[in-house]
Every structure is written in C-alpha cells, then in structure tokens.
Amino acid sequence: MSATPATFADEAAELRPLSRGRVGMWCLITAESAIFLIFVIAYLVYMGTSLDGPTPKQILTVPVITTICLLSSSATMHWATSALRRGKLALFRLFWFVTLMLGTIFLVGTGREWHRFIYQENFTIHTNLFGTTFYSLVGLHASHVAVGLIALATVMILALFGKVKQEHSERCEILAMYWHFVDAVWVVVFTVVYGLGR
Amino acid sequence: MAADSIAVPLPRTESRSLLLDWLCTVDHKKIGMMYIVYALIFLVIMGCEAILMRIQLARPESTFLSADAFNRLFTMHGTTGIFFVAMPILIGFGNYFVPLMIGARDMAFPRLNAFSFWMTAFGGILLYASFFTGGSLLHGGDAPAVGWFAYAPLTSPAFSPGHGTDFWNLSLLLAGIGSIGAAVNFIATVLCMRCPGMTLGKMPLFAWMNLVTGGLILVAISPLTAAQLMLMADRFLGGHFFDPAAGGQPVMWMHFFWIFGHPEVYVLIIPSFAFISEVLPVFSRKAIFGYPAMVAATAGIGFVSLGVWAHHLFTVGMPSYGNAFFVLTTMVVAVPTGIKIFNWLATMWGGKIRFATPMLFCIGFLFQFLIGGLTGVMLATAPFDWQLNNSYFVVAHFHYIIVGGILFAIFAAFYYWFPKMTGRMLSEKLGKWHFWIFVLGFHLTFDFMHVPGLLGMPRRVYTYQAGRGWGVWNMISSIGVIFQAAAILIFVYNIVHSYFRGALAGNDPWDAWTLEWATTSPPAEYNFSSVPAVRSRRPLWDIKHPEDPDWKYE
Numbered sequence: 001m002s003a004t005p006a007t008f009a010d011e012a013a014e015l016r017p018l019s020r021g022r023v024g025m026w027c028l029i030t031a032e033s034a035i036f037l038i039f040v041i042a043y044l045v046y047m048g049t050s051l052d053g054p055t056p057k058q059i060l061t062v063p064v065i066t067t068i069c070l071l072s073s074s075a076t077m078h079w080a081t082s083a084l085r086r087g088k089l090a091l092f093r094l095f096w097f098v099t100l101m102l103g104t105i106f107l108v109g110t111g112r113e114w115h116r117f118i119y120q121e122n123f124t125i126h127t128n129l130f131g132t133t134f135y136s137l138v139g140l141h142a143s144h145v146a147v148g149l150i151a152l153a154t155v156m157i158l159a160l161f162g163k164v165k166q167e168h169s170e171r172c173e174i175l176a177m178y179w180h181f182v183d184a185v186w187v188v189v190f191t192v193v194y195g196l197g198r
Numbered sequence: 199m200a201a202d203s204i205a206v207p208l209p210r211t212e213s214r215s216l217l218l219d220w221l222c223t224v225d226h227k228k229i230g231m232m233y234i235v236y237a238l239i240f241l242v243i244m245g246c247e248a249i250l251m252r253i254q255l256a257r258p259e260s261t262f263l264s265a266d267a268f269n270r271l272f273t274m275h276g277t278t279g280i281f282f283v284a285m286p287i288l289i290g291f292g293n294y295f296v297p298l299m300i301g302a303r304d305m306a307f308p309r310l311n312a313f314s315f316w317m318t319a320f321g322g323i324l325l326y327a328s329f330f331t332g333g334s335l336l337h338g339g340d341a342p343a344v345g346w347f348a349y350a351p352l353t354s355p356a357f358s359p360g361h362g363t364d365f366w367n368l369s370l371l372l373a374g375i376g377s378i379g380a381a382v383n384f385i386a387t388v389l390c391m392r393c394p395g396m397t398l399g400k401m402p403l404f405a406w407m408n409l410v411t412g413g414l415i416l417v418a419i420s421p422l423t424a425a426q427l428m429l430m431a432d433r434f435l436g437g438h439f440f441d442p443a444a445g446g447q448p449v450m451w452m453h454f455f456w457i458f459g460h461p462e463v464y465v466l467i468i469p470s471f472a473f474i475s476e477v478l479p480v481f482s483r484k485a486i487f488g489y490p491a492m493v494a495a496t497a498g499i500g501f502v503s504l505g506v507w508a509h510h511l512f513t514v515g516m517p518s519y520g521n522a523f524f525v526l527t528t529m530v531v532a533v534p535t536g537i538k539i540f541n542w543l544a545t546m547w548g549g550k551i552r553f554a555t556p557m558l559f560c561i562g563f564l565f566q567f568l569i570g571g572l573t574g575v576m577l578a579t580a581p582f583d584w585q586l587n588n589s590y591f592v593v594a595h596f597h598y599i600i601v602g603g604i605l606f607a608i609f610a611a612f613y614y615w616f617p618k619m620t621g622r623m624l625s626e627k628l629g630k631w632h633f634w635i636f637v638l639g640f641h642l643t644f645d646f647m648h649v650p651g652l653l654g655m656p657r658r659v660y661t662y663q664a665g666r667g668w669g670v671w672n673m674i675s676s677i678g679v680i681f682q683a684a685a686i687l688i689f690v691y692n693i694v695h696s697y698f699r700g701a702l703a704g705n706d707p708w709d710a711w712t713l714e715w716a717t718t719s720p721p722a723e724y725n726f727s728s729v730p731a732v733r734s735r736r737p738l739w740d741i742k743h744p745e746d747p748d749w750k751y752e
Contacts, residue, residue: 019390023389023390024382024385027381028382030413030416031416031420035427038424042439042454045447045450050444051445124436125435126435126438128438129444131438132446
C-alpha cells in the first residue's frame with residue numbers, strides 16, 4: 001500500500017516542539033491532583049465529625065523527621081537531575097541514591113506510625129470516620145511515594161550498571177516532576193492531617 | 199534508544215497472525231478501530247437491554263420482567279451506554295483522526311494508547327462478567343442493581359450484598375484509568391505532534407475539541423476514581439465514608455459523583471461537536487463560520503461545566519444561594535452552546551448544501567440537540583426541577599442529548615469517515631433508510647416520553663398502575679423502539695455489507711479539506727509518506743485551489 005505524499009506549501013513555519021514527556025507528566029499530575037483534591041475535601045468535611053474516639057489529638061504525633069526527609073529529597077532530586085544534565089554521572093548517582101534513601105525513610109516512618117496505631121492503639125480504617133479518612137488520605141499519598149520509589153530504584157539499578165547517561169536527563173527530569181509532585185502533595189496532606197485536623 | 203534506531207526493524211507483520219497483529223498493535227488507527235468496534239458491540243447490547251425494559255413498561259402492571267431484573271437492566275443500560283459505548287466510540291474516532299488531521303504519524307504515546315484501550319476493554323468485560331455470577335442468568339445473575347450513579351447508602355454492604363456493586367465499581371475504575379490515559383495521549387498529541395505550519399490557530403476544530411475533552415477528562419474522571427476508591431474502602435475494608443451509622447454522609451457521594459457526572463456529559467458532547475464541526479462545513483461547501491468563536495465556546499463550555507454539578511442535587515436540599523449559584527451556572531452553559539448552534543447555522547447559511555447521509559444526521563443533531571438543550575434549561579430552573587427531578591421528563595431530556603445529539607453525531611461521523619477507515623463507501627440508499635427510520639423511532643420514543651414525566655411518572659419504576667394516564671404514552675414510546683431497532687439493524691447490515699462490497703472510496707470521496715483526506719483510504723501504517731506542511735485551516739483546499747488559497751485570507 002502506498003500513501004500519496006501530501007505536498008504542501010514548503011515554507012513551513014518553524015514550531016518549537018514541546019516535550020511529549022513533560023506534557024504527559026503534567027497531564028498525569030493534573031489528574032492525580034484532582035484525585036487528591038477529592039480525598040482532601042472528604043477529610044476536611046469529615047473533620048471532627050467522628051461519632052466515637054479516638055480523636056486525632058489523642059493519637060497523632062507530628063512526623064517531623066520523616067517530613068524533613070521527604071521535603072529535602074526534592075532538593076537532592078533537583079541536584080541529581082542537574083548533575084545528570086551537566087554530565088556529572090558520579091554526582092548524579094550519589095544524589096539519586098540519597099533521594100531514594102530519604103524517600104525510603106519517609107515510607108518506613110509511615111509504616112511505623114501505622115504499625116503503632118494498629119497494634120498498640122487498636123485504631124484502624126474501620127474504627128471511626130477519622131480512621132477512614134486518615135488511612136485513605138495518608139495511604140493514597142504513601143502509595144504514590146511507593147510507586148515513586150519503585151521508579152527511582154529502577155533508575156538507580158540502571159545507573160549502577162552504567163545505563164543512565166547524559167542523554168537520559170530529560171527522562172529523569174520527567175520522573176523528577178512526579179517526585180516533586182508527591183512532595184508537594186505531602187505539604188498539603190501534612191497541613192490538613194497534622195495541622196488543621198489535629 | 200541509540201541501539202533501537204540502528205537495529206533493522208524485523209518484518210513483524212509477516213511472522214504474526216492477523217489476530218496477534220491486532221492484539222499487540224500500537225498503531226493509533228487500529229486502536230481507534232478496536233475502540234469503535236468494541237463500542238458498537240456494546241451499543242447493540244445496551245439496545246437489547248433497552249428493548250427489554252420498553253417491553254416491560256409498554257403496558258401497566260406487566261409481569262414480563264421481575265423488579266430485580268429491571269433494576270439490573272437499567273443499571274447496566276446506563277453504565278454501558280456512558281462508559282462502554284459513548285466514551286470508547288468518541289475516543290476511538292479521536293484516536294483515529296486526531297493524528298491524521300494534524301499531520302502526525304501516531305499518537306504521542308502509542309503504547310500508553312494500547313494500554314488505555316485494553317483497560318477500557320477489560321472494564322467492559324468485567325462489568326458483563328457480573329451476569330454470570332451469583333443467581334440464575336435469567337434474573338440477571340449478580341449484575342449491579344444500584345443505578346448508573348450508584349447512590350450511597352444503597353451501595354453499602356447492608357443494602358447491596360453480593361458482588362454486583364463491586365463489579366460496577368471495579369469495572370468503572372478500570373475504564374476510568376483507560377480514559378485518563380487516553381486524555382493524556384490526546385493532549386500530548388495535539389500539543390506536541392502537529393506538522394510544520396499547523397499552529398494552534400490553524401488546527402482543525404476536531405483537534406481543538408478533542409484537546410478540550412482531554413483536559414476535561416483529566417479533571418472530571420479523576421473525582422469519580424477517587425470516589426470509587428472510597429467506595430472500595432467502604433465495601434472491602436470496612437470504611438465509613440458514606441456510612442450514616444458512623445457519621446459518614448451519603449450526600450458526599452452525590453457531590454463527588456456529579457462533580458464527575460456533569461462534566462462527563464460535556465466529555466461526551468464536545469467530541470460530538472467535533473464531528474459536526476468537520477462534517478457540516480464539507481457538506482455546506484463553506485469554511486466553518488466563526489472559527490475563533492467556536493474554539494472559545496468549546497473552552498468556555500469546558501470551564502463552566504466544572505461548576506454546575508449540584509443542579510443534580512436541587513431536590514436534596516441546598517441553601518438558597520447554593521440553588522441560585524447552580525441555577526445560574528447551569529443556564530450560563532446555554533450561552534457558549536448557543537454560539538455553537540448559531541455558528542453551525544451560519545456555516546450552512548448560503549452554502550451549497552449536499553444532503554448526503556452524514557449531513558442528514560448533522561441536521562438531525564442540530565434540531566434534537568437544540569430541543570434537548572431547551573429542556574435542559576427548563577430543568578436548570580430549581581423549582582421546575584423540584585417538580586420533575588427523577589421523573590421520566592428527565593429521562594426524556596437526557597436521552598434527547600445522548601441519542602438525539604451524541605448518537606446522531608456518531609452516525610454522521612460513521613458515514614463521513616467510514617470510507618477513510620475502510621476504503622469503501624457506506625451505501626447511501628441504506629444510509630437514508632437508516633436515517634429516516636431512526637428519526638421516526640427516536641421521536642416516537644423520546645418526544646412522547648416527556649409526557650408521563652410531566653404527569654408524574656417516576657424513573658426507575660419497574661411497573662405502574664393502570665388508570666394513571668401513563669399507559670398510552672409508554673406504549674407509544676415502546677413502539678418507537680421497534681423503529682429504532684430496525685434502523686440499527688439496517689446500519690449494522692450496511693457496515694458489514696459495505697465493508698466487503700461497498701463502492702471504492704478513493705482518497706477523498708467528499709471533496710473535503712482536512713489532512714486525513716490527503717492520504718490513502720485506508721491510510722498506510724505511517725499515515726503520510728512525507729510529513730505535510732500546512733499554511734491554512736483547510737490545507738487540501740489550498741492544494742486544490744492554488745489560484746485562491748485560504749491562507750491569503752486568514
């Protein structure tokens with residue numbers, strides 16, 4: 001089958017192409033933001049309306065250290081990608097690894113918090129409305145962190161085998177967009193759950 | 199990446215069977231065709247469900263269906279229609295024609311495209327698997343019976359035991375992920391893959407409207423996904439989001455659902471506008487009237503549609519300012535929509551109109567969409583809605599939009615683009631039969647359906663008493679279904695017959711102006727052997743009329 005060549009006016013205006021990957025990631029972030037927005041609204045609407053205890057004030061402790069870890073991982077992620085853009089591979093691997101570790105610390109922190117709630121405080125998603133909204137909002141965010149960590153670990157493994165080079169900086173930056181988004185969401189979740197809600 | 203471009207591509211198509219070729223394809227045209235065929239199958243299925251319900255309602259106190267089976271049927275009919283007919287067919291046409299119209303060789307993310315299709319496809323299959331679980335197939339198995347908007351607390355385990363509701367929830371969750379993937383693809387394709395010279399202002403309206411639809415899907419489907427995750431937490435994990443016994447509020451589901459549900463209407467109607475905006479000018483032999491106003495109106499509808507959801511909740515009870523706000527925003531939708539209707543009329547005005555089948559369906563669309571819009575304005579008035587919400591008047595109203603508007607636009611698209619997709623024309627003679635019989639059936643069913651609504655017949659009742667004055671109207675509605683079904687049979691026969699025996703189409707059977715007609719019918723896998731360059735909104739006009747090209751005037 002042969003296609004008829006479409007010939008058109010040859011003096012074509014030059015278009016600076018947008019990056020597909022970035023546009024796609026922005027779209028994904030938009031969709032994810034809408035999902036988080038609904039969960040945050042549910043949290044705010046149901047705040048303080050649980051019929052039984054425990055209340056947030058009774059059991060929540062502000063996760064200061066893990067929050068610092070997660071937020072600073074955005075900075076290390078930024079340093080990692082800018083190192084890759086400049087071709088400094090060793091520096092890239094170092095900062096990427098630090099990002100991965102900081103993210104892992106955050107997730108382990110959430111896991112420990114939940115373990116304490118479930119096994120010591122007997123506080124589950126079923127306990128009351130606070131439990132339902134707390135576990136689902138924090139859990140939704142934590143699952144995004146987990147997905148991000150899997151992606152980060154994949155890149156880390158490829159980087160250790162020397163497969164990640166300067167020409168891949170665009171792709172790593174797109175992944176970084178996701179990671180920054182997950183961090184930004186934590187700022188909102190933290191404010192709502194541990195600030196307003198407590 | 200580097201290794202990929204050096205390696206010689208293997209002659210894959212020869213070593214694979216035809217079936218495997220379709221199952222594994224990432225070509226936007228094949229995926230588009232699969233979306234369309236898949237949706238057509240579900241169109242027939244949901245039509246059969248409608249037939250069963252109309253048989254039941256034709257006479258008062260009928261015992262043709264049990265109450266339980268009726269509940270399952272209207273749930274499946276509505277859910278299938280929105281998520282597994284309208285969405286995939288519109289996404290399918292967009293998939294096929296957006297890259298062709300903007301001079302691209304594929305969508306921005308071909309593999310994501312295939313993933314999105316299969317998510318949607320498995321969603322539909324999962325939904326229908328529910329018929330084969332639970333009790334006897336005769337009574338609908340364990341199919342969901344909660345209505346297409348699945349209000350809480352009916353969906354709670356106490357009121358919906360078994361797994362019907364879970365099938366509904368999980369299948370729509372899958373389909374929603376597919377839709378979001380498709381939206382990401384549409385936006386990235388339109389923004390990043392346009393051929394040289396095609397600025398946003400020179401893009402066909404079809405591409406513009408799919409861009410807006412994509413944006414709307416991103417922000418509208420996601421709330422449904424979120425609400426469904428909550429419902430899953432409630433049903434599987436013992437959560438209390440919509441559980442009044444623990445302080446949860448069922449009205450939250452209503453808000454979350456309609457924050458999705460109302461923009462969803464525009465997710466469906468904007469691609470239909472896209473079909474009309476391409477077909478109508480070609481058969482009026484005039485360029486579209488008011489291109490910038492059309493783009494602005496589309497974007498306007500997209501924005502306004504995000505702020506109208508609570509007009510579905512007038513009867514639930516809201517403060518007066520809440521009512522006033524949602525009455526006003528809902529009525530504001532009529533402004534950009536009116537702009538569009540006037541622009542289409544102005545496109546036809548003074549044109550040399552060819553009354554081919556695609557044009558007939560466009561004209562049907564214009565009339566019926568207008569009437570459906572007008573009953574929409576009536577229902578937007580809160581006191582009127584208090585009287586008529588959840589009555590057959592509402593059912594008639596939204597079927598006027600979905601069947602009279604969206605489905606007519608889809609038929610127009612079929613007759614217009616079938617030659618491009620298959621290389622063969624659909625029969626004009628059968629097409630005209632299809633059109634006139636369907637118009638007759640449509641108006642018999644849905645014009646007369648308004649009346650029992652005004653007389654107080656609630657929707658979703660499986661039967662009604664004799665002597666309430668509803669019987670004759672319901673009988674007329676049911677008779678209309680016979681004509682609609684006959685027309686659909688003609689349509690299906692036309693597709694199958696023309697696919698094998700239809701007249702050869704050639705590259706450009708309609709003497710049209712957008713890029714998809716510049717390549718062969720059907721297009722080669724690579725779409726264009728050389729990437730086209732454009733200078734105006736009607737690139738093929740420029741080629742055909744070098745003495746008087748469009749770009750001199752734009």
